[in-house]
Amino acid sequence: MPFRVIEGDLLDQPADAIVNAWNRNVIPWWLLIPQGVSGAIKRRAGYAPFRELGYRPLPLGDARHTSAGRLPLRGIIHVAAIDMLWRASEDSVERSTRSALAMASAHGYRTLAMPLLGSGSGGLSPARSERVMTEMLERAIEMDVTLVRFAKG
Template sequence: MEFEVIQGDIAQQSADALVNAANTSLRMGSGVAGALKRAAGSGLPDEAVAKGPVDLGGVATTDAYDLDADYVVHAAAMPPGGQSTARSIRDATRNALAEADALSCESLVLPAIGCGIAGFDFEDGVRIICDVVDGFEPASLTDVRLIAYSDDDYETIQRVATEVRG
């Protein structure tokens, strides 16, 4: 499927669903989770924890609270305090896309799940994510955006996305 690469703060994006880079406990710490939790208000982390734990590569969906979205899809690419793997990134990405599609979402913003604190090589992880998104066949999703926070990350994601799309 078609997707675009954007740069910014995921918590400031407008979409039907935003994806949180989660761990299997769904406890929201720093990074993407921290940005979402700060902008959404106190209900988001409480609801997320109540929906956990989930399996590695699994997802759980919560309300988006004060974010400009209907849902937050928490995609668990790592165990608490552990590291992500190629398989967990692939599964979490696929499951996040499938969950948003099942919720009849048209738009989704997806960070580089499993590539930050989870310790997986950024470029390799982004390639997995781009491959999964590129090969996904949605029923409702028409607007998928991969988001990068920093200039360097944006350049890497944009380059990898261009390579994957051929």
């Protein structure tokens, strides 16, 4: 499967959809102050995708699909890569990656951009997250995936 790893801004990638490193969704979105990827998505996409998430718990490693709000995409796939203690593990990253790819395939997406899951507030090192995700992407479905390392600056 074709995939590439780049440095840049997830929201600037040409793709059918992006993946949002979300949480288990047990706290209503309006009570949270999203950081990192989620914060950037909320600022540029608006509240609509987060309202669509509703207040339904999301099991660790699962995914949920929403519209893209004001972003020029077909959708956003939100994955629960962090546990109830706001920590990520290699297992949660692997499961979240698998769920995101399955959700993208189910919606007919041909291109997908993903951040390094669990490497922000989840506490997993970017190197570990990238290793787990690239192992999954190497044996995943046929889809053009861009794995985006956040470029500060």
